[in-house]
Amino acid sequence: MSDQIQSVLKEERVFPPPPEFSAAAHIQSDDRLEQIRRDAARDPEAFWAGIASDLHWFEQWDTVLDWNPPFAKWFVGGRRTSATTASTATSPPGAATRRRSSGRASPATAASSPTPTC
């Protein structure tokens, strides 16, 4: 009987991603990740400034990092909000609408069931 009980806590196998997935990924390989790590370690402020540039800012920062241990201030002088998305904040009017209609699932409401299922 005991050999029919399967443990799901212990897992030794490794499942590499399919090549076609890796090829289309934001970071395609561990080598690429290591390169990003090296670049970030060499110049952390340039690394984070580059990423912050993806997002919308009302005002650009003056200083990426004001590091006065143990106090750190990031993007000093920059002004932004967390309530707008990158897409709606940085795209021209209508771009967000186009994205929304790109065929993905819209937010599903499963709560209409008469009996509580949650």
Next chain:
Amino acid sequence: MTRFANVLRGLGVEAGDRVGLYMPMIPELAIAMLACARIGATHSVVFGGFSAEALRDRLNDAQAKVVVTADGGYRRGAIVPLKANGRRGAAPGAVRRAGRGREPHRSDRCRCTTGRDLWWNELMDEASDVGECAALDAEHPLFILYTSGTTGKPKGVVHTTGGYMVHSYITSKWVFDLRDEDTYFCTADHRLGDRPQLRRSTASLANGATTVMYEGAPNWPEPDRLWQHHRQVRRQHLLHRPDRDPQLHEVGRRSGRASTGSTACACSARSASRSTPRRGSGTGARSATIAARSSIPGGRPRPAAS
């Protein structure tokens, strides 16, 4: 979201004020969080499963001006009377609440105090849907997350507007390979306050992705409930806690559904590997702090440090 931002403004909430959120896993929670961010109010989400005392400690510590709550929420088929807990949790008159009505329970589950308690739907009906988005200093406090308090008094951890968004945006993008057309579903409860859950309403949206909220436990009434969601919402990124629910992996493997991501411990990836390209990766996230180490979906799987 803009409408509720105007509701908060109408209640006297200004940039820098704190707003307590004691809510079920309903869209109004995300709306309230984003509305706070829009006007520069600092939100603090208190887990709906916490006691009145735990709620009171956190609200008092944060000096919350307004608490947003609900008459109740569903959890494993039972109704959690949030409003009743909230009433005991806060000193009468110190806090105003905007509750969300669920008509069937409105009369017997939720007693309101005139002049203090206000209904969400009534406030929203009167509010304008036009309003300015506050341009906030990058170091402006975005939210306060309380530690569990298992080692003493809960400690508030403040996350800032600029740094939090930049970090959560990029880690969500890389660790989950998150894209514009994707759907992100974090099964962990928003209100427990681990960072991955908060990504749901910030980082996933910053990446242009759709986000899923689910009220209740992901493995109730049956363990395969999670995979039913998967069928309903395609192209999902799934973030969950395999340490807590290892059986979900096995159920998922059998049903051949896709998933990716786990938090707080190494992910076995077994549930995703065979059926779809999306596979597991650990975020190595710690509660209330930041993602520490992770593998990336395009590279070699590796256990995450936690």
